[in-house]
Every structure is written in C-alpha cells, then in structure tokens.
Amino acid sequence: MGIQEDQIREVQEIAGRLLLDKQVAAVVGLFSNHGHVGPHLFSSVDDLPGLALEPRYPLALDCRTLLSNFPKDRLGVVVRGCDERALIEMAKLQQVDMERLVFIGVACSDDQARQCACEKPYPRQIDVGEKVDGLSPLDDKKVQELIEQDMDARLVFWQQEFSRCIKCYGCRNACPVCICDECLLEETCWVEGGQIPPHTSFHLIRTFHIADKCVGCGACEAACPMEIPLTILNKLMREKLKELFHYEPGMEVSQRSPLITTLEEAPIRGL
C-alpha cells in the first residue's frame, strides 16, 4: 500500500510540472471520487490530489477521442505498458498523433503483472515504479492446460465458452485496437442478426481482425459479463505471430504488421 502511495505522489509531481509549465493542455489519468475510480482529464493541478493508479482502464481510447476533438492541444497521459502499446498500435493506423502525447510511464508491480498475466508489464520509458519481469503466455496455467489437449477437445472447449456469449459487444467496445469505422460484427452476412449466442464466427472474426494488433491489455476479458477467457485466444494468436513472422504488436510505430494486405493506394485509416 505504501509503495502505491509513493507512486501516486510521484505521478502527481510529474503531472503537476507538465501542467504548470504548460507543456500539455491536460493530463489523462485515473481519478478517485467517493470510492469510485474512472478515467479523468486533469486540466489543472487542482484535481491532482484525487489521482489514482488502479484499476486498469483502457486509457488509449480516451486519448484518441480527446486528440481528435482538440486537434491543437498536447496531452499528457499516465500509461502502463499496455496503454502505451495500444497507443503505438493506434499511431500505426493514424488514429493518434504521438507528437502530441507526453507519456508518464508507470511500471506495474509484480502483483499487477500476475493479476493480468501480463507479458510486458512496463512501458518503454519508466518514470515511476520498478520494472518487473513479465509472464510468458505459455507459463499461464489456463493456456498450458488448453494447448496440451488435442484439436477436437480444444474446439469443444471454445464452443462451450462461446455458448455463453450474450453478444453485448463489450469485448469490441472496450478494446483499444478494435477501431474500424465499420464493424464486420454488425454485418449480417458475417454474423446473423438476432441470434444469441452468436455463431462462433463472431469471436473468430474478432480474433483474426486484431491478431496483429492485440497488445494483451485484457480489456476484452475484463469487459465480458459472461467471463469468456478471451485473452487465452489472443495470447495464442500473438505467440503464432511471433513464431511465424517475428512480429510483436505495440513495440514501435515504425514497425509494420506482416499481415497488412491492403493495396498500396488504399487508405489504412480505419482498417
């Protein structure tokens, strides 16, 4: 608890300096009020006493909305490793302008890293906290148990999991890299309308669509009211990408996905 308080104080100091020096118009972070914590825009130092670092929210989505609505301003943002990776993926798709973002990098604690079974629980530049090692996806007990089974058993496992889906679209809505202008999941030629649980295609379209973008933040699983273990699916997909193409999403803006199939002339925006 003491460590967390120290870290909050350090982030408050950095954010305060950014605001007072007018390096940024505002800082995106978490704010605690009456026992509830949610995303907040700190426009002045007055709100900083309420700053919080937990729980995890996909803040990249808020940054994207703010940058597009206020096209002249620079923003500070308190990022965990996953937030930063999501913003890097957004930048690859021209959804955010990295030049207008100033990161306050916070490394996750060992507990936080374990809670998320996170592969890389720290941003590129750590301003607050100390780097702890991530967990390999294959060390995850749930993943291990699954991949030890044969293909038929794995299919049965996923069909059972997907049968609980109530098609709330929470996984898509919470996902910081699920940002197409038009969503295939709403097109009835791919996913039949009015059918619950939806066909397995609903989940598989999403899995393949974000295969080269998923940064492993776990927002999809956290948003799922039916507790479908979506991160296992995405983790295994990311492992394949690493194995086959030596590519990992969310590392550098300049790295291009090996799966881009858009023709040279076609716009990448809103893929």
Place this chain on the structure above:
Amino acid sequence: MDYKNVLTTCPYCGCGCGIYQSSIDGQLQRPIPDQTHPLSEGRLCIKGWSAHEHVASPDRLTTPLIRRGENLEEASWDEALSLVSSRLMELRKQHGPDSLAFLSSAKCTNEENYLLMKFARAVIGTNNIDHCARL
C-alpha cells in the same frame, strides 16, 4: 477542453450497473463501464453499452404529444399535464378510483417508483399499481 466522465447508473433496467458517461462539450461520447462498481465490476450488457444513444437520436420525442382525432399534435408540458390531471379526476369521479391503474418502470429510480405508488394509493385511492418488469 471540456471533457467529463460523469459517474451514473445505467437507466435500462433494475440491475443498476455503474457507468462513467463521457461527454465532450456537452455531447455524449462512449460509456465507460465502472471497474470499481460493486455490482457490475466493469461489465455491461448491450443495453448499457447503448444507453446513451437515445439522447441525441433524431427519433427522440422532445415535446409531449396530444392525440386530437387521428393526429398526434405537439403540446407544452403545462397543456399536457393539465389534460392528464383533469381526465384522471374526471374518470375517478365517474367510475371510482379502481377504474384507474398505474404502471411504473424498472427504468426509473426507486424514488420515482415510490412516488408513483404514493400517487396511486394516496391521491387517487387505488391499489392498481404495477411495473413494466411484470408485463
């Protein structure tokens, strides 16, 4: 830069899931499920995810409508409420309080539901009070 996340309760049913409703310059943006809410713990159903959509919908009624013959005509709140109260009292006088029934909603707050119950029992004098979740 007027960006706000207002903590609120999903209005769609009686569960009461927690939502941060975000807005920019007064225009509603996406809802953010409240991860720290004791009941919903950061999850929403399809209704919660789309609870904000009706606010700016072009199909939304923005004034009361009074049926005159075949047509529904726009009216002021004073006009509409006067008509409702006078017709309620008329019917009560003619046919008695039990000729009327009141239907409340799971989408209202406890307090609003309590008020309608009180109105039905204390003002009109009937026990005919129910709510949409039993339809």
